[in-house]
Amino acid sequence: MNAIFKALSDPTRRKILEMLTERDLKAGDIADNFSITKASISHHLSILKEAELIQSERQGQAIVYSLNTTVFQETLRWFYDFMNKGSDSNDEK
Amino acid sequence: MNAIFKALSDPTRRKILEMLTERDLKAGDIADNFSITKASISHHLSILKEAELIQSERQGQAIVYSLNTTVFQETLRWFYDFMNKGSDSNDEK
DNA sequence: AATATATTTAGACATATGTCTAAATAAAGG
DNA sequence: CCTTTATTTAGACATATGTCTAAATATATT
Numbered sequence: 135m136n137a138i139f140k141a142l143s144d145p146t147r148r149k150i151l152e153m154l155t156e157r158d159l160k161a162g163d164i165a166d167n168f169s170i171t172k173a174s175i176s177h178h179l180s181i182l183k184e185a186e187l188i189q190s191e192r193q194g195q196a197i198v199y200s201l202n203t204t205v206f207q208e209t210l211r212w213f214y215d216f217m218n219k220g221s222d223s224n225d226e227k
Numbered sequence: 228m229n230a231i232f233k234a235l236s237d238p239t240r241r242k243i244l245e246m247l248t249e250r251d252l253k254a255g256d257i258a259d260n261f262s263i264t265k266a267s268i269s270h271h272l273s274i275l276k277e278a279e280l281i282q283s284e285r286q287g288q289a290i291v292y293s294l295n296t297t298v299f300q301e302t303l304r305w306f307y308d309f310m311n312k313g314s315d316s317n318d319e320k
Numbered sequence: 321a322a323t324a325t326a327t328t329t330a331g332a333c334a335t336a337t338g339t340c341t342a343a344a345t346a347a348a349g350g
Numbered sequence: 351c352c353t354t355t356a357t358t359t360a361g362a363c364a365t366a367t368g369t370c371t372a373a374a375t376a377t378a379t380t
Contacts, residue, residue: 136238143236145229151318155312161357174339176358186330195347195356203310210306215298238369254327267369271327288326288377 136226138209141185146170147178153190188203231302234278240271241262244294247281253289 141147164204165175166169179199182188186205258268274290275281279298283290284299291299 135241139232139236139241141231147230148232152309152312155309156334162355165357170338171340172357173359177338186364192346195354197357206306206310210303210310212302213299213306213346216245216248217296217303219245237366256323258327263368264370265327266329266371270368273328285376290327 135208135212137185138187138205142209143189144178146175149181150175150178151187154199154201158198158200160198163194164199180188185217192217200207228302228305230278231280231298234280235273235302236275237271239268241274243268243271243275244280247292247294251285251291251293253291255289257292 143150146168149167153159153167157192160177161176162172164179165172169174179188179190183190183199186202188199190199191203192198235244239261242260246252246257247258252267254272255265257272258265261268272281272283276283276292279295280294281292284290285290
């Protein structure tokens with residue numbers, strides 16, 4: 135869970151994730167929506183990928199990024215379990 | 228949302244929140260569960276409070292902390308909305 | 321008032337993080 | 351091959367973050 139929350143703690147990365155909820159995007163298309171360099175965006179993408187919040191696939195010269203909805207569901211679940219605590223179970227890491 | 232995610236990005240703070248799901252706790256009781264100093268825990272508590280994930284109330288010498296479940300629900304909602312965002316965008320005509 | 325207990329605040333310090341520029345890698349098209 | 355396009359990697363740098371010790375504040379007790 136730590137990599138996930140670290141990844142979510144930056145506004146640029148959350149914005150990237152939001153963009154990816156709409157459609158899959160090439161790295162360059164993502165970068166075009168920000169005022170920071172492509173290199174910095176690439177770095178953010180690597181952090182999101184490390185956290186498995188996104189995945190990538192090469193398509194010709196471009197690399198296309200997409201959301202990993204599974205990990206989002208796991209995180210949603212974390213919150214849900216969290217709020218239903220106090221009665222039972224203790225399984226955080 | 229930024230303060231909330233920043234606050235959640237640290238494992239010590241998530242552990243504190245977990246403890247508070249069980250019962251309200253004095254600052255000292257919280258600190259007893261960690262190997263870092265009380266001053267450091269106090270700093271973590273101030274970050275959680277700044278994000279409004281917790282609230283505090285003085286009781287005699289002690290200060291008792293408790294979860295602010297409202298903000299948790301808002302965050303759960305953020306995730307939920309997030310995941311339902313792109314659900315219809317692929318059917319565009 | 322003086323002392324003890326609980327907690328926070330201030331200041332310092334090392335490490336982590338986000339950003340940049342420049343260089344490297346990968347694929348496509350002459 | 352050589353050049354262009356797309357993206358990442360490497361290295362540097364300033365700021366943010368988590369931690370500590372020491373001092374300050376607030377309350378309770380004697």
